[in-house]
Amino acid sequence: MGLRAATLELGEVVLTLLDAPGNPDFVGQVRAGLRAADAALFVVSAADGADAHSRSLWHECALVGMPRAVVVTQLDARDADFTATLEDCRAHFGAGIQPLGVPVTGPDGQGTSIADLLLGEIHDYDGERRTVRPAGAEHAGAFDTHRPGLVEGIIEESEDPDLMDRYLSGEELDFATLERDLLQAVAHGSFHPVLPVSGETGAGVDVLLHLLEAAFPHPGLRPTPSVTAVGGGEPVEVTPDPDGPLVAEVVHTASDAYVGHLSLVRVFSGTLRADRPVHVSGHLDLLEGPTGEGHEAHDEDVRPGSLAAPLDGELLPKDSAVAGEVVVVTKLAGAQTSDTLSDPARPLLVTPWALPDALLPAAVQAVTRADEDRMPVAFHELAAEDPALRIEHDPETGQVVLWTTGPAHLELVLHRLRERFNVGVEQVPVKVALKETAVARAEAQGRHVKQSGGHGQYAVCQLVVEPLPRGAGVEFTEVVVGGAVPRQFIGSVEKGVHAQLARGLLAGWPVTDVRVTLTDGKAHSVDSSDMAFQTAAGLALRELASPATMCLLEPVDTVRVTLDDEYLGAVMTDIGTRRGQIIGSEPDQEEGRSVLEAAVPRLELLDYAVALRSLAHGTGTFHREPRGYEQLPERIARQHLAAQPAPA
Numbered sequence: 001m002g003l004r005a006a007t008l009e010l011g012e013v014v015l016t017l018l019d020a021p022g023n024p025d026f027v028g029q030v031r032a033g034l035r036a037a038d039a040a041l042f043v044v045s046a047a048d049g050a051d052a053h054s055r056s057l058w059h060e061c062a063l064v065g066m067p068r069a070v071v072v073t074q075l076d077a078r079d080a081d082f083t084a085t086l087e088d089c090r091a092h093f094g095a096g097i098q099p100l101g102v103p104v105t106g107p108d109g110q111g112t113s114i115a116d117l118l119l120g121e122i123h124d125y126d127g128e129r130r131t132v133r134p135a136g137a138e139h140a141g142a143f144d145t146h147r148p149g150l151v152e153g154i155i156e157e158s159e160d161p162d163l164m165d166r167y168l169s170g171e172e173l174d175f176a177t178l179e180r181d182l183l184q185a186v187a188h189g190s191f192h193p194v195l196p197v198s199g200e201t202g203a204g205v206d207v208l209l210h211l212l213e214a215a216f217p218h219p220g221l222r223p224t225p226s227v228t229a230v231g232g233g234e235p236v237e238v239t240p241d242p243d244g245p246l247v248a249e250v251v252h253t254a255s256d257a258y259v260g261h262l263s264l265v266r267v268f269s270g271t272l273r274a275d276r277p278v279h280v281s282g283h284l285d286l287l288e289g290p291t292g293e294g295h296e297a298h299d300e301d302v303r304p305g306s307l308a309a310p311l312d313g314e315l316l317p318k319d320s321a322v323a324g325e326v327v328v329v330t331k332l333a334g335a336q337t338s339d340t341l342s343d344p345a346r347p348l349l350v351t352p353w354a355l356p357d358a359l360l361p362a363a364v365q366a367v368t369r370a371d372e373d374r375m376p377v378a379f380h381e382l383a384a385e386d387p388a389l390r391i392e393h394d395p396e397t398g399q400v401v402l403w404t405t406g407p408a409h410l411e412l413v414l415h416r417l418r419e420r421f422n423v424g425v426e427q428v429p430v431k432v433a434l435k436e437t438a439v440a441r442a443e444a445q446g447r448h449v450k451q452s453g454g455h456g457q458y459a460v461c462q463l464v465v466e467p468l469p470r471g472a473g474v475e476f477t478e479v480v481v482g483g484a485v486p487r488q489f490i491g492s493v494e495k496g497v498h499a500q501l502a503r504g505l506l507a508g509w510p511v512t513d514v515r516v517t518l519t520d521g522k523a524h525s526v527d528s529s530d531m532a533f534q535t536a537a538g539l540a541l542r543e544l545a546s547p548a549t550m551c552l553l554e555p556v557d558t559v560r561v562t563l564d565d566e567y568l569g570a571v572m573t574d575i576g577t578r579r580g581q582i583i584g585s586e587p588d589q590e591e592g593r594s595v596l597e598a599a600v601p602r603l604e605l606l607d608y609a610v611a612l613r614s615l616a617h618g619t620g621t622f623h624r625e626p627r628g629y630e631q632l633p634e635r636i637a638r639q640h641l642a643a644q645p646a647p648a
Contacts, residue, residue, distance in 0.1 A: 003252040005310040010213045016326040024053045025406030027356045028388030035353045036251040036266035039067040039216035047077035049088035052618035067189040098153045099194040102142045112201045117147045125203040157185035186215035219324030224268045230347040238269040240323040246270035248341040249350045253385040263332045272321045274307045279347040282339040292390030294383025301344045305331025336384040358390045358403035360609040367424035378421035396433035434509045435553040438467040442549040446540025458524035459532035463540040464517045478518040485521035492530040496537030505545035552637045553629040555602040563620035578604035
């Protein structure tokens with residue numbers, strides 16, 4: 001599953017269709033498609049209507065100013081209702097939604113006819129053949145209902161200031177004028193036509209193809225992404241000029257068993273040639289937030305294998321690709337999705353598109369030693385193909401964690417590991433790294449005395465541990481008097497204290513927010529040593545640690561949830577069941593939506609990406625940031641202590 005492409009010729013126009021997965025887990029693929037595309041076509045079923053996910057994708061397009069149109073399909077389905085679907089689209093997508101045609105019952109009683117609202121005609125379809133007839137009295141209702149809104153919507157977007165006055169005065173506007181202004185409004189992204197289309201009968205397909213050819217903007221009308229030199233600096237202005245500097249971007253990466261590495265590339269400026277090397281530059285580190293392993297910054301000069309026009313599985317060879325084209329480049333070694341291709345003599349960098357937050361963690365471990373040996377190569381290949389996937393080797397828990405955008409994304413990653421890379425993995429519960437701290441003053445003596453021939457080991461130290469405010473870290477002080485602990489060994493005690501605190505005292509988690517004070521001790525002129533005092537310090541700390549003097553701390557995140565207002569109450573209730581605290585809420589920039597802010601323990605967020613989708617019926621998204629640490633409730637702390645071996 002991934003971004004697919006097919007290049008077609010419509011008269012003098014070369015059209016590349018990009019198909020992104022519809023599952024909300026793959027919004028990263030949608031954003032890659034939006035980077036490569038100049039316009040977007042939404043396909044909505046007349047039986048099911050628009051859904052919350054469609055609205056989120058519509059919002060994605062709006063953010064980048066993408067021209068959009070809507071195609072309503074499945075007109076002959078048992079539960080099909082074009083009028084209800086049209087209203088559904090208006091409710092989900094907002095202003096600018098107007099139908100160009102309305103399905104009507106044909107002469108044979110089947111849904112093979114469409115009323116063209118601008119021409120005032122009925123178009124009957126029989127396979128690839130279309131016949132035109134005048135609208136009858138039985139069609140007046142459809143025209144009276146939909147045509148005035150369509151005409152007024154076109155006039156409102158027209159660049160002719162006198163057109164509205166002419167219309168209001170009763171002048172009948174000719175089709176050529178309306179079509180001209182319609183096509184301009186669609187190209188500007190301010191007007192969104194709705195077209196009924198039947199894939200079974202071919203009804204409306206000719207109108208759709210005409211709209212794609214005449215209304216959707218050519219590359220010269222679309223702004224190019226932000227471009228800079230690889231080393232940074234001021235933006236570099238580029239235009240869709242075949243003679244300009246080469247600027248292209250890898251929008252999708254895949255592997256083929258026979259061809260090998262395949263890169264789907266959009267050329268924004270210049271000309272990409274198969275016989276010339278290119279500079280490959282990847283810098284996801286420029287984006288905010290973690291990117292995980294396999295997405296390290298890289299720059300290298302590479303000679304492409306070949307160029308081809310994609311046709312959904314087929315590759316049609318070609319020698320070059322000019323600005324505006326989308327092509328497949330083979331054997332572009334080292335190139336990852338979102339990488340920039342440019343002239344080695346003038347390396348440039350396209351600012352990567354915003355990646356979706358990977359918020360669903362899954363811990364995995366290899367089934368066999370052979371699987372473990374194959375994992376690094378497999379992870380590197382997966383990361384190269386999918387910038388939305390974040391792979392982390394957590395140093396605090398020792399786990400390998402795959403951060404994905406949802407269950408479908410996770411299942412796809414696990415499937416590729418098994419089937420493509422022959423790596424067997426099994427999921428294990430995700431661990432959340434805790435910390436330990438003191439809740440009360442405690443004091444103990446550490447005594448390390450051994451004598452077994454030769455030099456012995458002798459060190460005694462008295463330590464006091466006191467709690468500090470949250471976020472203070474670890475402090476070490478000493479108040480030894482009279483040289484009870486020689487000055488050369490005080491540093492040894494401090495080293496031993498820090499080493500033991502890093503290993504933990506209760507459950508093996510690092511200790512923080514404490515002050516450790518060396519108050520007294522003893523030394524031997526011959527048998528005392530650096531290692532002996534380090535050991536004694538650790539013994540003292542382990543001696544004073546107990547559930548009465550220490551506690552566990554859990555990480556807490558600030559969570560910002562954006563969702564439809566009607567689901568706000570359910571989400572707030574759910575946050576309460578997750579031991580979260582509501583900080584506040586405010587209206588979102590988009591009408592009918594709110595932003596809820598809460599502090600939620602990280603232990604309670606492991607499945608939140610799945611839960612929120614259910615609670616908000618697909619309308620919710622969330623972002624999380626570390627907030628700090630709070631004491632783990634006693635009941636949950638007892639479970640963790642029972643499951644953890646005592647620290648060494």
